[in-house]
Each structure stands twice: as structure tokens, then as C-alpha cells.
Amino acid sequence: MTHSNLNLESRCIHGGQHPEPTTGAVMPPIFTSSTFVQESPGVHKGFEYSRSHNATRFAFERCVANLESSGLSEADDRTCGGFAFASGLAAIGTALELLDHGAPLVCMDDVYGGTFRLLTRVRVRSAGLHPTYLDLTDPSRLEAHLAKHKAGMVWVETPTNPTLKVVDLAAIAAICKRHGAISVCDNTFATPMLQRPLEMGFDMVMHSATKYLGGHSDVVGGALVTNRTDLAEKLRFLQNAIGSVMGPFDAYLALRGAKTLAVRMRRHCDSGMQIAQWLATHPKVEKVIYPGLPSHPQHAIAAKQMQLDGKPAFGGMITILLKGGLAESRRFLENVHLFALAESLGGVESLIEHPAIMTHASVPAESRQQLGILDNLVRLSVGIEHPDDLIRDLAHGLSKA
Ligand SMILES: Cc1ncc(COP(=O)(O)O)c(C=O)c1O
Incomplete structure (x- = not known):
């Protein structure tokens, strides 16, 4: 079979x-x-x-x-x-x-x-x-x-x-x-x-x-x-x-x-959307990049080709640009606790990182600049914890940014 x-x-x-x-x-x-x-x-x-x-x-x-x-x-x-x-x-x-x-x-x-x-x-x-x-x-x-x-x-x-x-x-x-x-x-x-x-x-x-x-x-x-x-x-x-x-x-x-991919992805998608929408309203966040937001330049294609149960679903990865630069990013990243400051993504636990210094350090500075991988860019991998707890954690981190 x-x-x-x-x-x-x-x-x-x-x-x-x-x-x-x-x-x-x-x-x-x-x-x-x-x-x-x-x-x-x-x-x-x-x-x-x-x-x-x-x-x-x-x-x-x-x-x-x-x-x-x-x-x-x-x-x-x-x-x-x-x-x-x-x-x-x-x-x-x-x-x-x-x-x-x-x-x-x-x-x-x-x-x-x-x-x-x-x-x-x-x-x-x-x-x-x-x-x-x-x-x-x-x-x-x-x-x-x-x-x-x-x-x-x-x-x-x-x-x-x-x-x-x-x-x-x-x-x-x-x-x-x-x-x-x-x-x-x-x-x-x-x-x-x-x-x-x-x-x-x-x-x-x-x-x-x-x-x-x-x-x-x-x-x-x-x-x-x-x-x-x-x-x-x-x-x-x-x-x-x-x-x-x-x-x-x-x-x-x-x-x-x-074996648990299906149940995990449902939660990653639901929480990802909720957190992206919350971040988009936060005064310290300049921009939220999430394929599920209508502001995403390829939102229409994403909605067509990323689907769960026949409905658009956009995953648990969110990228944000903070207002400010490296100092603000550092303060934010040092002050979140439920989100672990670590490379990698896609686990049950939420992770957060600074691509310019961490995962994408091997991309030359000039290319990073062209691609928009800037000092105020932070990448989040939303885990399957309760989204309210994750939002509280991000709110605390952003209050210190
Ligand atoms: C999109 C993507 N492709 C490939 C890789 C490389 O995979 P690995 O770290 O398992 O070698 C990564 C690692 O972060 C990734 O994010």
C-alpha cells in the first residue's frame, strides 16, 4: 500500500x-x-x-x-x-x-x-x-x-x-x-x-x-x-x-x-498570523514582512500556492524591521525570554535571531545591504507555545528596544 x-x-x-x-x-x-x-x-x-x-x-x-x-x-x-x-x-x-x-x-x-x-x-x-x-x-x-x-x-x-x-x-x-x-x-x-x-x-x-x-x-x-x-x-x-x-x-x-508535522504546522500558521498582525500595530516596529499580510508584495501568489485544507496558510516565519538600528535590535533581542535567541527555526519552541550577525554573516555586507538584511532586521520563528505568552514576551522585549 x-x-x-x-x-x-x-x-x-x-x-x-x-x-x-x-x-x-x-x-x-x-x-x-x-x-x-x-x-x-x-x-x-x-x-x-x-x-x-x-x-x-x-x-x-x-x-x-x-x-x-x-x-x-x-x-x-x-x-x-x-x-x-x-x-x-x-x-x-x-x-x-x-x-x-x-x-x-x-x-x-x-x-x-x-x-x-x-x-x-x-x-x-x-x-x-x-x-x-x-x-x-x-x-x-x-x-x-x-x-x-x-x-x-x-x-x-x-x-x-x-x-x-x-x-x-x-x-x-x-x-x-x-x-x-x-x-x-x-x-x-x-x-x-x-x-x-x-x-x-x-x-x-x-x-x-x-x-x-x-x-x-x-x-x-x-x-x-x-x-x-x-x-x-x-x-x-x-x-x-x-x-x-x-x-x-x-x-x-x-x-x-x-509524524506530527500536520498538527504543528496548523499551530505555527495560526500563531504566525496572530503575531504578525500584532507586530504590525506596534509603534516600535517599522515594518513586518509576513506572506500572510496584504502588505507583503507577493501576498497574492503566497495565498495561491501556500495552502492548508484548501485555505491560504503562511507558516510561522516572520521578519521585522525595528525602528532604529543595531543598538535597538540588541536591546530587543536581549530582553525576550520565551523566544530563545538562537540560530535555526521550525522547532516547537520559538526562536529569534539577528540574520546580519548570525545566520547570514557569510553573505557579503554589500549583498546584505542590497537584499535589505539590515542591522534593524530581526527574524522570528514562531513556535507552538500559547500565542498570548509569545506576544507578552515580544511586548516586553520591544518595551526595552
Ligand atoms: C532555508 C534553509 N535551507 C537550508 C538550510 C541548511 O540546512 P542545515 O542547517 O540542516 O544544513 C537552512 C538552515 O538554516 C535553511 O534555513
């Missing part, structure tokens, strides 16, 4: 899962063995060595493939469309290995700082990649670029980290198809509960499973999902050849987290 006909809530729990065959264990055991016995050379039960085959990792890979509607066979782990890695960046690094040395690619201009760092400071040197950064909130920019230049891959993040720009996924997918570029969407912020890139025509989805998929800030991991058999075959080869796989303990935790 593939479970692909179930609602997403049920797929979080059952998608690609089946009881462990030896004992009937309902939850997949953590298979720690690095190697597996063979009856005769080359005669075995489908498991040789744990980098290549691990049943706990396969269980998470089938779950995430199912959630992103990969559609490739779940019956054989080797042809399943999901791949799990040691981190989100390990997933990105492996995806980039689909490109040949020297390949040109297009990347959304505002992406997670680590994605930008990997491309510009590592792969330009080691693989000769030629990234062009474009603001893809206007898809005609991509069309105009691809009319003149080749690109092996187009890398999109939406909503982006940290300025929450929203990209029209269906439009970008159609342009990539016309020009023969592999389209990849980093779906970390929206999760498959809200946004379904493969169903909108994308070739691949990437996740930092460290964030909403894991959901509890207790595991670092990454995932890739594809619905193309040719890409799945290449990714399975690259995953094993490069070897930055997700370990069995992490796969167990990530799968355990994914």
Missing part, C-alpha cells in the same frame, strides 16, 4: 511506512549495524553496508518522498524518490553534484546564507560552477536570462530566508521545463503541508530536516525528493558515492518529528 491516496495528515504518520517484517514493530527500529551478513558473495537480503542501505533511513526517505508526492515506487527503497542526508547543506551539496564541472546555474538572490556560501566560496572554486543570482519574484527575469544564457539548474527558495520573498513556483517550473534546466525548490520554510513544488512542476525539492520536518530542534538532517526516475537514479548513486548520509539515530528522530 502506497498511502498516496490518504490526506496529508495521515501521510505524515503512515506515508511509506509498514511494520518491521521480523518483529512487527510498528515504529521502525534504529538499525545501528554498519554491515549485513551475506549467505554467499552477492547473495543477501538487500542490505550490504549501512552507507548504502539502512532500513531506518529508508523509512524516513519513504515518508518524505510520500509527503512531497514523489510518486516513484515506494516498494523498492532503491527506486524511492526520497534521499536523506547528514544536514540540509549535505543535501544541497549532493544535489549540486548533478551538475558537470563548470556548469552555469541560476540561484534565487535571497537564499539561506549557507547555500550562498557553499556556491560562492566552495563550488565556484572546486567545481567551476557559474552561479547567477536573480530576484525570481519576477519570473520574467528568469525567462530573459535563460533566453541568452544556459543554466543546468535553477535553485529557488520560497519563502526566502530571511526576507520572506515569495516565488511563483508554477511559473518558474514552466520556464525551467522550456529551457531544459533542472528546477529545485528549497521547501524548508513552507514544508509539504503548505506548499507542493513537485505538484507545481518542479523536478526536485530540498529540505533542511533540521527545521520543521524534525520539528524539535534535536536533530540535524537534510532531504531531497524527486519525481523523475532519471534524477532519482543519479541521486541514489551520488548519495552513496559522496556518502554524506543521514545516520540511523537521526533518521529515527526525523521520522518521529515528521
Whole structure:
């Protein structure tokens, strides 16, 4: 049974899962063995060595493939469309290995700082990649670029980290198809509960499973999902050849987290909207960036492509610009207590951070300025605590800003 006909809530729990065959264990055991016995050379039960085959990792890979509607066979782990890695960046690094040395690619201009760092400071040197950064909130920019230049891959993040720009996924997918570029969407912020890139025509989805998929800030991991058999075959080869796989303990935790994704995302979305609306009325806040507010420049696209139960839903990430500069940001961040001042996002607990100094320090100052990652910009990851408590905490912090 593939479970692909179930609602997403049920797929979080059952998608690609089946009881462990030896004992009937309902939850997949953590298979720690690095190697597996063979009856005769080359005669075995489908498991040789744990980098290549691990049943706990396969269980998470089938779950995430199912959630992103990969559609490739779940019956054989080797042809399943999901791949799990040691981190989100390990997933990105492996995806980039689909490109040949020297390949040109297009990347959304505002992406997670680590994605930008990997491309510009590592792969330009080691693989000769030629990234062009474009603001893809206007898809005609991509069309105009691809009319003149080749690109092996187009890398999109939406909503982006940290300025929450929203990209029209269906439009970008159609342009990539016309020009023969592999389209990849980093779906970390929206999760498959809200946004379904493969169903909108994308070739691949990437996740930092460290964030909403894991959901509890207790595991670092990454995932890739594809619905193309040719890409799945290449990714399975690259995953094993490069070897930055997700370990069995992490796969167990990530799968355990994914089972509650649906209920968590409902709360993240409800509280995110409530807190964004409250912040928009606060005298010390110059601007609130949240795709759910009509003031967001791509609100209409967000409402169309980010949905839960057929209704627009915008997630738990909010970015604000405070009135003032670094001193005001510091005072605010030092005086919130329920929101932990920490990097990362997407956990049950609320987190808050200063991208210019923390997550996006690797983006050159000039690019940060252009993108609007300024000293008064603060990013919030709204957790699932009671929203009234979170608002009280923010009010206290802002009173000191
Ligand atoms: C949108 C996005 N993509 C990718 C990553 C990288 O994931 P990881 O930290 O799991 O390597 C992050 C990390 O913050 C992220 O926010």
C-alpha cells in the first residue's frame, strides 16, 4: 500500500511506512549495524553496508518522498524518490553534484546564507560552477536570462530566508521545463503541508530536516525528493558515492518529528498570523514582512500556492524591521525570554535571531545591504507555545528596544 491516496495528515504518520517484517514493530527500529551478513558473495537480503542501505533511513526517505508526492515506487527503497542526508547543506551539496564541472546555474538572490556560501566560496572554486543570482519574484527575469544564457539548474527558495520573498513556483517550473534546466525548490520554510513544488512542476525539492520536518530542534538532517526516475537514479548513486548520509539515530528522530508535522504546522500558521498582525500595530516596529499580510508584495501568489485544507496558510516565519538600528535590535533581542535567541527555526519552541550577525554573516555586507538584511532586521520563528505568552514576551522585549 502506497498511502498516496490518504490526506496529508495521515501521510505524515503512515506515508511509506509498514511494520518491521521480523518483529512487527510498528515504529521502525534504529538499525545501528554498519554491515549485513551475506549467505554467499552477492547473495543477501538487500542490505550490504549501512552507507548504502539502512532500513531506518529508508523509512524516513519513504515518508518524505510520500509527503512531497514523489510518486516513484515506494516498494523498492532503491527506486524511492526520497534521499536523506547528514544536514540540509549535505543535501544541497549532493544535489549540486548533478551538475558537470563548470556548469552555469541560476540561484534565487535571497537564499539561506549557507547555500550562498557553499556556491560562492566552495563550488565556484572546486567545481567551476557559474552561479547567477536573480530576484525570481519576477519570473520574467528568469525567462530573459535563460533566453541568452544556459543554466543546468535553477535553485529557488520560497519563502526566502530571511526576507520572506515569495516565488511563483508554477511559473518558474514552466520556464525551467522550456529551457531544459533542472528546477529545485528549497521547501524548508513552507514544508509539504503548505506548499507542493513537485505538484507545481518542479523536478526536485530540498529540505533542511533540521527545521520543521524534525520539528524539535534535536536533530540535524537534510532531504531531497524527486519525481523523475532519471534524477532519482543519479541521486541514489551520488548519495552513496559522496556518502554524506543521514545516520540511523537521526533518521529515527526525523521520522518521529515528521509524524506530527500536520498538527504543528496548523499551530505555527495560526500563531504566525496572530503575531504578525500584532507586530504590525506596534509603534516600535517599522515594518513586518509576513506572506500572510496584504502588505507583503507577493501576498497574492503566497495565498495561491501556500495552502492548508484548501485555505491560504503562511507558516510561522516572520521578519521585522525595528525602528532604529543595531543598538535597538540588541536591546530587543536581549530582553525576550520565551523566544530563545538562537540560530535555526521550525522547532516547537520559538526562536529569534539577528540574520546580519548570525545566520547570514557569510553573505557579503554589500549583498546584505542590497537584499535589505539590515542591522534593524530581526527574524522570528514562531513556535507552538500559547500565542498570548509569545506576544507578552515580544511586548516586553520591544518595551526595552
Ligand atoms: C532555508 C534553509 N535551507 C537550508 C538550510 C541548511 O540546512 P542545515 O542547517 O540542516 O544544513 C537552512 C538552515 O538554516 C535553511 O534555513
